[in-house]
Amino acid sequence: MGQELPVTSYAVLGLLTFGDELTGYELKQRADRTLRFYWVAPAMSQIYTELARLSDEGLVAPRGEGRRTTYAITDDGRRRLARWLEESPVGFPVLKHxxxxxxxxxxxxxxxxxxxxxxxxxxxxxxxxxxxxxxxxxxxxxxxxxxxxxxxxxxxxxxxxxxxxxxxxxxxxxxxxxxx
Amino acid sequence: MGQELPVTSYAVLGLLTFGDELTGYELKQRADRTLRFYWVAPAMSQIYTELARLSDEGLVAPRGEGRRTTYAITDDGRRRLARWLEESPVGFPVLKHxxxxxxxxxxxxxxxxxxxxxxxxxxxxxxxxxxxxxxxxxxxxxxxxxxxxxxxxxxxxxxxxxxxxxxxxxxxxxxxxxxx
DNA sequence: TGTAGCATGTAAGCCGTTACATGATTGA
DNA sequence: TCAATCATGTAACGGCTTACATGCTACA
Known part of the structure; x- marks a missing residue:
């Protein structure tokens, strides 16, 4: 635990900081609605990959059995995001136009x-x-x-x-x- | 020959439509100077990969032996670019900000x-x-x-x-x- | 009852990067 | 003569997409 994550991981994690817990499917919808304007709209399969990774790192916590699992950000997740904001280099925007x-x-x-x-x-x-x-x-x-x-x-x-x-x-x- | 190429291929090919012929190295410099603002600045190795592909398709012609090979766009290359501009769907810009x-x-x-x-x-x-x-x-x-x-x-x-x-x-x- | 939306994944594969490797040429 | 720049590649691998596969639930 603790390696540097790809930015998209932080982006997905960031979508969970607004007080609710979502399924992968709902997360995809939120990304399509908002994230897509200034980052990307990851493919469905990518969302699930990110959730698995974030889960492994303890940054999100799955809740619910079988079909329809929701994910909530953990305290660790919130700390990790804050540290990322404070310490990691920002980088210049990339535009593919x-x-x-x-x-x-x-x-x-x-x-x-x-x-x-x-x-x-x-x-x-x-x-x-x-x-x-x-x-x-x-x-x-x-x-x-x-x-x-x-x-x-x-x-x-x-x-x-x-x-x-x-x-x-x-x-x-x-x-x-x-x-x- | 004739499959759809990735956009970056067309981008590199496009850099060769201004009347000169360049080495891979010079092409990289031109991309860094101009293309990077609204597309990407491909890695050096990527430039060579693209040149190999474009060469295979007959869209550019290598000139010069051994070290320092320059590439010029061919008539086929120019036609192919024009067709791409006229016929292929444009797609919306992607911003990673x-x-x-x-x-x-x-x-x-x-x-x-x-x-x-x-x-x-x-x-x-x-x-x-x-x-x-x-x-x-x-x-x-x-x-x-x-x-x-x-x-x-x-x-x-x-x-x-x-x-x-x-x-x-x-x-x-x-x-x-x-x-x- | 059947279709659209909800929900979750796996597999293959492309695009592109970083790291590595090598050597010639130019100019201070 | 030594460093910077010119010049060309190969290998490994990461990130992400598309295609494929599966099944439930709500509602018209």
């Missing part, structure tokens, strides 16, 4: 192809913004300083600002490409 | 810890902005519509806007956290 990648080599295709791609990305962005707004709305009422969803709501606001700005940039790019 | 992830569970540590992390990220951002500005500056003079670095400069501008906006958001977050 297929739209930017394709724009880079836009000289290989007709401008209309690039513009169509950007428009399609705009639609995808709108959907993401909508989904994130819903998440943000669901945190309202418990998002003041000191309340349980304070930090999640800060992150959600950040995400919304990010998407909104990207939306504006894409629109600007379309404009510039169409002028040519 | 350790700062956002840690902010999410900020309730586990003293506010000062979170603020310190954000400040440190601010410094990292400044370095990235500086590096990207240099890249952008190096494209000047060939960045007008129709010129070879038109698209790379569009992407660089986008990246700068993105980092600048993130910088402002982080400063705002620090302000909000310090008010408490």
């Amino acid at each position: 297929p739209v930017a990648l394709r724009l880079l080599i836009g000289h290989l295709v007709k401008p209309a192809v690039t513009v169509a791609m950007l428009r399609s990305h705009l639609r995808a962005l709108d959907e993401e913004i909508l989904a994130l707004r819903e998440v943000r709305a669901s945190l309202e009422g418990a998002d003041a300083p000191g309340q349980p969803f304070r930090h999640p709501s800060l992150v959600a606001d950040w995400g919304l600002a990010h998407f909104t700005q990207e939306r504006a940039t894409i629109e600007d790019l379309i404009r510039r490409l169409e002028e040519e | 350790p700062v956002a992830l840690r902010l999410l569970i900020g309730h586990l540590v003293k506010p000062a810890v979170t603020v310190a992390m954000l400040r440190s990220h601010l410094r990292a951002l400044d370095e990235e902005i500086l590096a990207l500005r240099e890249v952008r500056a190096s494209l000047e003079g060939a960045d007008a519509p129709g010129q070879p670095f038109r698209h790379p400069s569009l992407v660089a501008d986008w990246g700068l806007a993105h980092f600048t906006q993130e910088r402002a958001t982080i400063e705002d977050l620090i302000r909000r956290l310090e008010e408490e």
Whole structure:
């Protein structure tokens, strides 16, 4: 016990710090709803792998027999997360942006192809913004300083600002490409 | 020949569409300088793996014997890239943002810890902005519509806007956290 | 009664990293 | 002449995905 865990382990563990205990299945849903915006949405099978590992390390405690096992974070888990936050190096964000990648080599295709791609990305962005707004709305009422969803709501606001700005940039790019 | 390649293959291949031919070593440098901002900076060994694969598929042509082999994109490679741009689904960006992830569970540590992390990220951002500005500056003079670095400069501008906006958001977050 | 959602896993395999290994060339 | 940089690979392995497999429960 005690080796360095992959960041995704901490991410999953972090999802259990909001006062409830969840099944693997529910954890996957929470990850899809929130974590996916700034980390990843691990595959179902990956969630179970993480839960097994976290369990082995005593960072979560399974409860319930047979089908439908829920997991709660332990005191050790909470301490371990806090230590991770305090001591481990943070690292710079990694962005894998297929739209930017394709724009880079836009000289290989007709401008209309690039513009169509950007428009399609705009639609995808709108959907993401909508989904994130819903998440943000669901945190309202418990998002003041000191309340349980304070930090999640800060992150959600950040995400919304990010998407909104990207939306504006894409629109600007379309404009510039169409002028040519 | 002709199976779907991983996106990173296309990314590496794309770096060879700017009129020059490079060694694996030089390709790595170019990736570190530019690709890393919106895709990844593949490890040296990965570059060589990609070059072997692209070579097998006839998308790049090696030139030069023994030590120091340069690679140029072939006509097939250019066609393949164009087809990829036109036909394959684009996919939404994936962001792995350790700062956002840690902010999410900020309730586990003293506010000062979170603020310190954000400040440190601010410094990292400044370095990235500086590096990207240099890249952008190096494209000047060939960045007008129709010129070879038109698209790379569009992407660089986008990246700068993105980092600048993130910088402002982080400063705002620090302000909000310090008010408490 | 049957279909969608809940729930839990195993196996194979790809992508990519780190570590290791080797040697030539250039310039202080 | 010695260190930094250029240059090219191989091996082991970790993280994560996709595909496969199984079965219960709620509800229309």
